[in-house]
Amino acid sequence: MKEINITELERKFQEKIDNDIKIEPNDWMPEEYRQTLIRQISQHAHSEIVGQLPEGNWVTRAPNLRRKAVLLAKIQDEAGHGLYLYSAVETLGADREQTMDDLHSGKAKYSSIFNYPALTWADMGMIGWLVDGAAIMNQVPLCRCSYGPYARAMVRVCKEESFHQRQGYEIVTQLAQGTPEQKAMAQESLDRWWWPALMMFGPSDKDSKHTAQSMKWKIKRHTNDELRQQFVDVTVPQAELIGLKVPDADLKFNEATGHYDFGDINWDEFWQVVAGHGPCNKERVAARKRAKEEGMWVREAANAYAEKRAKRKAS
Amino acid sequence: MTKEEALFTYLLRRADDTLILGHRLSEWCGHGPILEEDIALTNLSLDLIGQCTSYFQYAAQIEGKGRTEDDLAFLRIEKDYVNCLMVEQPNGDFGKTITRQFFYDVYHKLLLEALVNSKDEQLSAIAEKSLKEVKYHLRHSSEWMIRLGDGTEESHERMQNAVDDISRFIDELFYKDQVDEMLIKEGIIPDSADFRAAYDAYVTEVLEEATLQLPEKMWQLSGGRKGVHSEHLGYLLAELQYMQRTYPNMEW
Numbered sequence: 001m002k003e004i005n006i007t008e009l010e011r012k013f014q015e016k017i018d019n020d021i022k023i024e025p026n027d028w029m030p031e032e033y034r035q036t037l038i039r040q041i042s043q044h045a046h047s048e049i050v051g052q053l054p055e056g057n058w059v060t061r062a063p064n065l066r067r068k069a070v071l072l073a074k075i076q077d078e079a080g081h082g083l084y085l086y087s088a089v090e091t092l093g094a095d096r097e098q099t100m101d102d103l104h105s106g107k108a109k110y111s112s113i114f115n116y117p118a119l120t121w122a123d124m125g126m127i128g129w130l131v132d133g134a135a136i137m138n139q140v141p142l143c144r145c146s147y148g149p150y151a152r153a154m155v156r157v158c159k160e161e162s163f164h165q166r167q168g169y170e171i172v173t174q175l176a177q178g179t180p181e182q183k184a185m186a187q188e189s190l191d192r193w194w195w196p197a198l199m200m201f202g203p204s205d206k207d208s209k210h211t212a213q214s215m216k217w218k219i220k221r222h223t224n225d226e227l228r229q230q231f232v233d234v235t236v237p238q239a240e241l242i243g244l245k246v247p248d249a250d251l252k253f254n255e256a257t258g259h260y261d262f263g264d265i266n267w268d269e270f271w272q273v274v275a276g277h278g279p280c281n282k283e284r285v286a287a288r289k290r291a292k293e294e295g296m297w298v299r300e301a302a303n304a305y306a307e308k309r310a311k312r313k314a315s
Numbered sequence: 316m317t318k319e320e321a322l323f324t325y326l327l328r329r330a331d332d333t334l335i336l337g338h339r340l341s342e343w344c345g346h347g348p349i350l351e352e353d354i355a356l357t358n359l360s361l362d363l364i365g366q367c368t369s370y371f372q373y374a375a376q377i378e379g380k381g382r383t384e385d386d387l388a389f390l391r392i393e394k395d396y397v398n399c400l401m402v403e404q405p406n407g408d409f410g411k412t413i414t415r416q417f418f419y420d421v422y423h424k425l426l427l428e429a430l431v432n433s434k435d436e437q438l439s440a441i442a443e444k445s446l447k448e449v450k451y452h453l454r455h456s457s458e459w460m461i462r463l464g465d466g467t468e469e470s471h472e473r474m475q476n477a478v479d480d481i482s483r484f485i486d487e488l489f490y491k492d493q494v495d496e497m498l499i500k501e502g503i504i505p506d507s508a509d510f511r512a513a514y515d516a517y518v519t520e521v522l523e524e525a526t527l528q529l530p531e532k533m534w535q536l537s538g539g540r541k542g543v544h545s546e547h548l549g550y551l552l553a554e555l556q557y558m559q560r561t562y563p564n565m566e567w
Contacts, residue, residue: 060554304467
């Protein structure tokens with residue numbers, strides 16, 4: 001009897017998805033759908049939070065007051081994105097603290113791009129232009145994702161990310177049009193970030209274990225390779241416009257397909273970084289763990305105070 | 316000293332306080348005890364950096380030597396920074412950051428409330444805009460003082476230590492010299508002595524609710540307004556000025 005019910009529930013669920021009706025927190029959903037979303041949304045939330053670190057690394061060294069203010073505003077937006085995304089995860093029955101513990105234990109992942117170091121001021125531009133640019137490519141389709149709370153959160157996140165992408169490009173443009181030292185700083189930064197940015201779209205379609213199911217559930221709308229191609233097509237002309245050279249000897253516009261052909265991604269490096277062996281994996285996770293441990297007394301105090309206050313009110 | 320020179324110095328004191336405190340808060344980015352506080356501390360920092368920009372712009376205009384707000388913020392030597400010592404104190408734990416913020420916010424709000432009435436229109440306008448932000452800063456820091464002071468045994472102890480430490484810098488907030496005297500006479504700035512009682516009353520009220528105590532009158536440190544700082548400021552400036560010093564005369 002129960003078996004039949006589940007089959008029927010699954011049929012209705014897929015029917016909703018096929019008709020583009022949003023799934024809401026209280027609706028029935030297959031356990032794997034719930035788990036896939038928890039994994040994906042929390043990974044996204046962690047990326048926002050960990051993403052504060054490379055930028056925080058430069059906020060105290062920003063070159064002028066305007067750039068300092070803009071960078072602060074951007075970091076604040078990112079923490080805000082983390083907050084709505086953790087809230088979206090909570091609508092699926094997951095607990096924010098548990099989700100964060102999974103980040104600290106290494107069970108949960110975050111975007112591997114943040115395991116690369118931010119070494120120069122140009123990196124602040126490059127992170128905005130390339131990293132947020134790539135994030136937008138991934139995220140705009142998520143505004144139509146089948147899960148309502150995630151889709152709605154993404155509408156706001158994308159608006160802000162698009163602003164970040166433009167301010168990043170503005171930083172890079174300023175450098176590219178500046179002194180020879182500034183231009184060299186921009187080029188050196190592009191040389192380091194280009195390939196990791198392409199890796200942000202995840203493994204090639206043939207190696208992506210989650211893509212097919214996620215597309216059926218309309219959590220995902222395009223494959224990793226489609227999005228990566230779109231990113232290359234949009235970004236290469238932007239680099240050319242400001243006189244920077246994309247570090248790929250095989251990059252060439254293909255008249256027949258109307259797309260850029262590009263070189264092979266170093267997948268060994270990708271998998272190594274995902275597995276925790278990138279230049280900054282240890283520092284990033286350690287920084288987040290430390291924030292949690294050092295903040296423990298604050299959270300305990302806030303809870304103790306809230307309890308005392310509730311008791312005083314009651315008596 | 317002309318009125319313009321006095322005003323220039325006064326504006327730098329306001330600008331440096333907000334720049335240095337904003338800088339300290341920005342050091343928290345990504346390391347706060349909870350996500351909501353990562354957002355709040357960054358927001359406070361952003362407000363203060365915005366306020367310092369207004370003061371520096373006005374100071375540059377008053378000085379009239381072609382320097383910009385960034386020249387003033389990034390290209391002075393340490394002894395030319397005239398912020399008070401309180402704001403340059405290192406962040407310590409979250410409790411110390413909040414305590415430093417609280418003691419400064421109480422002063423900052425009272426000052427701005429009075430500065431709104433300045434005969435100098437520009438200064439009055441900056442004060443009015445800043446006041447809206449600082450009222451919120453004070454609410455935030457006061458609530459945390461109470462929560463942490465009256466939280467657990469550990470939090471209480473940490474907060475009492477922070478109060479003992481930071482309260483050594485309170486009197487300097489009310490420091491006055493001929494710069495202030497001249498501008499007070501002109502009706503450009505308020506006499507901070509007029510709101511010292513209100514400062515003490517507010518601090519006492521919040522600390523009482525937080526079950527914390529101001530220590531017995533401690534030796535008060537000062538020197539910031541004259542450019543004599545703690546050892547901490549040099550490191551902060553080394554970081555703040557890094558780009559401008561390493562790559563001089565460039566646009567960013």
